[in-house]
Amino acid sequence: MTTSPASRARDAQPYGRPAAGLRLKVYTVIFEADTRAGRWFDLALIAVILASVAVVILDSIASVHARYQALFGALEWIFTLAFTLEYAARLACVQRPLRYARSVFGVIDLLAVLPTYLAAFVPGLHALIDVRVLRLLRLFRILKLTEYVHEFGALGRALAASRRKILVFMAFVMLVVLIMGTLMYVVEGPAHGYTSIPVGVYWAITTMTTVGFGDITPKTDLGRMIASLMMLLGWGTLAVPTGIVSAEFTAMRTAHEPTTRTCHECLSEGHSPTARFCSDCGAPLPPWQND
16 A cells, blocks of 8 residues: 655654644744744844853853843743743644653753752752752753754764764773773872872873873873873874764765755645755745745
């Protein structure tokens, strides 16, 4: 049994696109950026996200908090209610709300509103964890920007594509710091501050990353020679992950980049910005606007 292009397109929707009605209109505004309303919604939400994060940052300054505590409290609730309405609208307009709630963006949306409600409705929570933890959780709102800025998605795809190479590289780095840290523990010993192998590994990591806090330094000639080798090795090693991710960016630039461009006939998404007709049903596509 074969399926129509429209049914295949609906199945490809990660959260389920409504067929018609008010839910479809809300879905178009919230999830599709190729419409005028969708672009304005994204821009407005980005502005609200940045403003809410700025309020949290300013509220952490003691002098500013003492002067504008009431204003910051009111703004925090305004932002929380706005994000709550947005989160509820996203769940209401998709056909598979549970799938969206369990997705990365769904969890981020929940983290953007949950701390404020926890602090307000669970007073005993302040006795268990410091209120600064809740402020830190509110900074997760900045992660909501990843849904609206294309470059964040490109970075995520590049990291995902190069994850195996990065894991191999990290395994090599951990092997080197373990060996060199153990070697320094044997060469320098507790008398010079290398009281255990983990301390030696800590020294190896700070040396390889060229941080060099200076709290632990080799005193013997052999130890200094090993440290010099670690410095040179770290200087060359730091460029490896940059090259891996840059290569993936270059490969992605020449490949097809999916968009949110939607066919109004069969509802399929991901058409190229230069495409004139739908690849599934052949219907004419609306002009692509990405401003």
